[in-house]
Amino acid sequence: KAVVSTQSTGGWALDQVVLNNEMTKYTKDDITSPPPEGGFVHGLYLDGAGWDRRNSRLVEPPPKVLFTPLPVVRIFAENTTPVNDGKVYECPIYKKPRRTDLTYIASVNLRHGAVNEEKWVMRGVALLCDIK
Numbered sequence: 001k002a003v004v005s006t007q008s009t010g011g012w013a014l015d016q017v018v019l020n021n022e023m024t025k026y027t028k029d030d031i032t033s034p035p036p037e038g039g040f041v042h043g044l045y046l047d048g049a050g051w052d053r054r055n056s057r058l059v060e061p062p063p064k065v066l067f068t069p070l071p072v073v074r075i076f077a078e079n080t081t082p083v084n085d086g087k088v089y090e091c092p093i094y095k096k097p098r099r100t101d102l103t104y105i106a107s108v109n110l111r112h113g114a115v116n117e118e119k120w121v122m123r124g125v126a127l128l129c130d131i132k
Helices: 002-010 118-123
Strands: 019-021 039-041 043-046 050-052 058-059 068-070 073-078 088-094 103-111 127-130
Touching: 019 103, 050 068, 058 103, 088 118
Parallel strands: 088 127
Antiparallel strands: 019 073, 039 073, 043 068, 043 127, 050 058, 088 103
16 A cells, blocks of 8 residues: 555656665664554564674574564665665565465565675575564
8 A cells, every 4th residue: 555655646657666675773662653654564583694783784693593583674665776785685585484485475685794695695594474
């Protein structure tokens, strides 16, 4: 609904609209009202990486930690394609730990400090909605 109302008021062509995301430093309890555009998503877990809350980026996971909770993500529509400066990993989101095309939801862009995103691709880093 948000994408349709935004594109209809702004004169956007729906086939040129892409979803983008912004990583916040908020927890679910910090959010008191919806964002002006898009929506907040919470309850995602990183599999295969850790999360640096201070710098909002992927890091090495702590020892013996399988899943890292992610802060709230703001997802919104844009009329332009986001620019990848090489420090962004396009991270897939799955419903369950068993990753198949049936459990794939979408992808979000996560910043990282690695030389390139191949490090995270080779590790199979993904976001999960349910870790059971």
